[in-house]
Amino acid sequence: MSDAVRHKYGSRRLALNVRVKMAEKGFRNAASLHRALIAMGCDISHRQLLRIIDNTGDSLSKDVLDAMLNLFDCSPAELFTEVRESDPS
DSSP states (O other), rough: OEEEEEEEEEEEEEEEOOHHHHHHHHSHHHHHHHHHHHHHHOOOOOHHHHHHHHOOSSOOHHHHHHHHHHHHHOOOOHHHHHHEEEOOO
């Protein structure tokens, strides 16, 4: 989300740290992460995964979240971060 775009609920939003977690676990690209999630039994399309990685998706299923937490061996607090967007004045 660009700085010029405000979330419909205000200036605070959640963002996923998937790119950071991918780097920490040695995933060099979305395709390798996608293959690992599919191998775990996670039903996710490559396109949906790209939206998650880029923080452009509108939702995240509990199954995908559970798979990512297990794959990255992290807590929800490590996977999510709060983003505060400045008020364009």
